[in-house]
Amino acid sequence: MKNAQAHSFRKARIELEHCFTCKGKAVVQGVFYELVCCDCNGSGWVMAGSGLMLSTDELVTQLSLRLQQAQREIEVLQRGPTLCGQAEYYQQNNRRGAGGSNYTGD
Template identity: 55%
Template sequence: MRKSHGPAFKKAVIELARCPACRGRAVVTGVFHDLPCNSCNASGWVAAGTGETLDLAELVTQLNMKLQAALRKIEQMKNAPAPGPEAQYQTNNRRGAGGTNYTGD
């Protein structure tokens, strides 16, 4: 491990897992009503490797990083070219009259 001074330049991503005590629901069933889960600070998430509770400031940061990654993946899937036969209809193949799209229909 290298020696370094000061905080890290990038925030480390901690793998999150659902809390085993409440199964990600953030509440546990009491005798008469639901109670906040003490194992995960009523968040439903714990560190995947160790199973320990994250403090709330760290949890918010990790959930935001996870959300941003999911949004990036959704945008990539939206911008991906259409698979299969419909790909021919979505792009211009310049085979028609005057260089227009020809689909063969």
Template identity: 50%
Template structure:
């Protein structure tokens, strides 16, 4: 086993799951009003492997990493190009009058 000193070069992604107590809502039902969930530190997320709440600084980091991954996935889906006959209607080819799209219809 190799010995290393200091922090890891890359942050490890911890798999998150909804809190089983509050079901991801971050609050539990009190007698008269909602109370912050103690099991998940009022975040609605716990570590999937252990079911334990993450420290707040670790939770912020993990949620930020998930948000960045989701944003990249959304951008990738937005950039998907149509192929075949529908591609003529999706992209402007500037061959029509005044530089508009010409489809040949």
């Protein structure tokens, strides 16, 4: 019961996809100039599957959640590979061998 209540306090993440009309560009080509896309409210993003546009408030929240997730992934990738065990350490070049080659001690 406690676990079910905890999930209700989190903001639901909505899957987004590029708008079908403007193809994610937020504008469509008019006769003389570009017009704001009415199908996605000028954002280039719609709800996945249904293609419905989101309100501006909801769109800002969903894009913020996606940005935060992308930033976390970038930080993990910038840290580089982590050593998970002896096997990975064994495979890395430690430059202790002859001519800077890998020395494993075998």
